[in-house]
Amino acid sequence: MTNSPARNWINGAFAAPMALSPSINPATYETIGSYADDGGTAARDAVNAAANAFRRTPWAHDAEMRARVLDQMAAAMERHRERLIAILSLENGKIGSEAALEADSSPGKLRYWAAMARTEAGRALQPRPGCISIVLRQPIGVAGVIVPWNSPVILAVRSFAPALAAGCTVVVRMPGQAAQVASVLSEILAEAPDLPAGVVNIFAESDRQGAEHLVESEAVPTISFTGSTRTGAAIGAVGARRIKRFGLELGGKAPMIVFDDADVASMIPVLEKALTVFAGQFCMTGSRLLVQDNLYEVVRDRLAERLRNVRVGPAADPASDMGPLIDKANVARVDKVVTEAIAAGARAIVRGGPVADGPLAAGAFFRPAMLEVDDNRLAIVQEETFGPVITIQRFSDEAQAVALANDSEFGLSASVWTRDLDRSLRVAQALDVGSVFVNDWAKVYDSTEEGGFKQSGLGRLNGVAAIEDFVEYKHIALRPGQTAMIGADQ
Numbered sequence: 001m002t003n004s005p006a007r008n009w010i011n012g013a014f015a016a017p018m019a020l021s022p023s024i025n026p027a028t029y030e031t032i033g034s035y036a037d038d039g040g041t042a043a044r045d046a047v048n049a050a051a052n053a054f055r056r057t058p059w060a061h062d063a064e065m066r067a068r069v070l071d072q073m074a075a076a077m078e079r080h081r082e083r084l085i086a087i088l089s090l091e092n093g094k095i096g097s098e099a100a101l102e103a104d105s106s107p108g109k110l111r112y113w114a115a116m117a118r119t120e121a122g123r124a125l126q127p128r129p130g131c132i133s134i135v136l137r138q139p140i141g142v143a144g145v146i147v148p149w150n151s152p153v154i155l156a157v158r159s160f161a162p163a164l165a166a167g168c169t170v171v172v173r174m175p176g177q178a179a180q181v182a183s184v185l186s187e188i189l190a191e192a193p194d195l196p197a198g199v200v201n202i203f204a205e206s207d208r209q210g211a212e213h214l215v216e217s218e219a220v221p222t223i224s225f226t227g228s229t230r231t232g233a234a235i236g237a238v239g240a241r242r243i244k245r246f247g248l249e250l251g252g253k254a255p256m257i258v259f260d261d262a263d264v265a266s267m268i269p270v271l272e273k274a275l276t277v278f279a280g281q282f283c284m285t286g287s288r289l290l291v292q293d294n295l296y297e298v299v300r301d302r303l304a305e306r307l308r309n310v311r312v313g314p315a316a317d318p319a320s321d322m323g324p325l326i327d328k329a330n331v332a333r334v335d336k337v338v339t340e341a342i343a344a345g346a347r348a349i350v351r352g353g354p355v356a357d358g359p360l361a362a363g364a365f366f367r368p369a370m371l372e373v374d375d376n377r378l379a380i381v382q383e384e385t386f387g388p389v390i391t392i393q394r395f396s397d398e399a400q401a402v403a404l405a406n407d408s409e410f411g412l413s414a415s416v417w418t419r420d421l422d423r424s425l426r427v428a429q430a431l432d433v434g435s436v437f438v439n440d441w442a443k444v445y446d447s448t449e450e451g452g453f454k455q456s457g458l459g460r461l462n463g464v465a466a467i468e469d470f471v472e473y474k475h476i477a478l479r480p481g482q483t484a485m486i487g488a489d490q
Contacts, residue, residue: 006035006183006204008042009190011049012197015042021206023180026093026324027314027363035179039205043171043213046201050142050169051219053198060139060167063117065194070114070164072192074107080188084153089315091180092152093323093364096315098278106157109462112446113165116467132478137471139167140245144214146225146235149326150281152178153185158461159224159247160200166470168222169199171214176206177326215239222469223247226283228384229410229455236458247459247469249451251384252283252412255405256441257427259398260294262417263439264302271299272306274415274441276322276368280388281330283456284413284435284442287385289392290401296394300349300372303392307350307368313360324364325387331364334387338369341380341391346371349392376407384410398423402430411453415441434460 006023007014017036025032036042054060077084081103088099122136143163147156152174160170174182182204189200203210214220215238222245225235229251236246256271274286291299313320325331331354342348352369355361368388373381381391395401405414413435416427428436434452437443444450449463459469 004033006033006179007186008036008038008046008201008203009183009186010042010046010198010201010203011053012190012195014186015045021176021179023091023176024327025090025363026326027316027365029328029362029364032090033180035176035183035204037176037179037204037206039173039203039207039210040213042203042205043173043210046171046203047142047213047217047219049198049201050171053196054139054141054169057196057199059169059196059199063167066165066167067114067117069192069195069199070110070117070161072194073189074110074114076188076191077103077107077110079191080184083184084188087181087184088153089323092149092178093326094278094315095320095323096318098323099315102151102154106154109154109157109161109446113161116162116464117165121467130479132480134476134478136474136476137166138474140470140472141168141221142219143168143170143470144217144220144223145170145172146211146214146223146227147172147174147178148227149175149177150278152181155226156185156202159226162461162466163222163224163470164199166467168470170201171220172200172202173211173214174202174204176204179204211235212238215244216242218242221245224461224469225249232457245469247461247466249283249457249461250412250455251410252285252452252456253288253382253384253408253410254284254286254413254415254433255288255290255408255431256286256415257395257401257405257417258289258291258295258299259401259416259418259420259423260292261419262295263419264295264298267417267439268299268302268306270441271303272310275307275388275390276310277442279322279325279366280368281326281386282442285386285388286415286441287390288381288405289390290395290404291392292401293394293396300370300392304349304370307352307370307390310368312355312365312367314363322368322388325366326364328364330387331366334366334385334389337380337383337385337387338371338389341371341373341378344378344380345375346373346378346380346391348372352388376404382408398427402427406430406432409455412451412456413437413442415439
């Protein structure tokens with residue numbers, strides 16, 4: 001249990017809470033502490049602080065300061081690695097390896113953007129004699145960052161690091177389910193000695209008042225949002241009235257396409273993890289398995305056996321293979337999805353479902369499920385489940401595999417399993433998704449762009465393109481005077 005209420009970090013100070021809400025350990029449903037839950041007030045104060053810092057500190061104009069601070073943040077996160085892992089396991093439900101992955105991946109993103117802050121991206125040119133043009137890239141202003149609960153540390157860093165590198169100041173909104181994480185992260189970032197007050201502000205809330213203020217505020221010209229497609233569309237509709245910039249990473253329904261020449265032995269453990277990492281609460285969760293005819297029964301039966309043997313349990317138990325869902329409401333929601341899918345014609349190969357007895361019954365645990373489907377129109381195939389539920393479906397040839405995979409409103413990621421290099425490249429180019437993993441799953445790097453096609457997003461995170469959500473381009477045309485051409489007659 002945490003000793004004191006988790007607090008919002010605004011204008012370089014930890015604000016005294018006006019209202020408190022409880023924080024829950026999803027593995028036990030025990031109260032682990034409380035947090036400041038006054039999102040509307042916090043958002044207004046944070047926006048004001050960020051706007052003042054943008055205008056009155058050197059932050060927007062001093063790239064070397066920005067690089068230095070991002071490096072200092074990375075070092076602070078490394079110093080507090082164990083603390084981050086502990087709070088992610090306690091409040092977020094992640095097993096140890098998953099919490100460690102999130103904690104260990106975040107400093108690298110900060111250092112990547114520290115390096116990018118030192119890279120001059122403007123340019124100068126001479127369009128015609130006597131005319132010189134300068135194109136400058138400058139920060140857009142205050143960036144609102146709206147973070148989901150499923151991976152709160154790394155998804156916050158992924159958005160605010162490029163914003164800071166660009167010279168923006170930021171307001172980060174965390175959901176109440178990650179309020180303790182938000183408070184710990186704030187305390188760690190506050191250790192950066194050269195960070196001006198108000199450049200980074202972080203608050204948590206159980207409702208949407210703070211998030212709505214970020215979207216509505218004229219003082220916040222850009223929003224980086226990670227979350228569901230439905231919420232992203234609603235945010236975009238509101239922000240459009242303000243001509244606001246948006247970066248949106250939204251839902252996914254990742255197909256995993258297995259051709260009959262795939263290496264089954266090495267593939268099956270990866271397919272299992274593609275479903276069970278973060279208990280399936282991941283936008284790239286491998287939730288649609290498409291298998292070619294000749295290999296279908298082998299893959300179905302071997303994966304089913306592994307899923308039946310997945311050991312669900314708390315992070316406190318090192319033997320746990322998969323942790324809990326974020327709360328019992330989501331357990332009920334996912335179970336309803338499975339029940340309705342079976343009623344609509346899906347066949348339960350592994351039913352899975354809520355853990356209803358024994359010591360785990362107190363928590364939000366859900367055993368993995370595998371459903372066999374024939375109809376691509378089923379809701380279980382078309383809609384994001386956000387839980388450890390996978391469908392399996394057969395296909396006959398490459399064209400059918402691509403057609404089935406692309407028959408979706410989502411287009412975030414996919415994986416292709418084959419020994420045929422030519423086929424892997426053909427299929428990868430034919431898939432309407434932002435990321436394709438060949439003989440692997442969810443390989444994301446700081447230096448490579450990540451984002452979705454279709455209803456899975458707008459803009460890109462990671463890689464050099466991520467900064468585009470946070471900068472404006474300014475053209476300055478100079479005419480210092482017409483100079484006679486060298487060698488011309490006088």
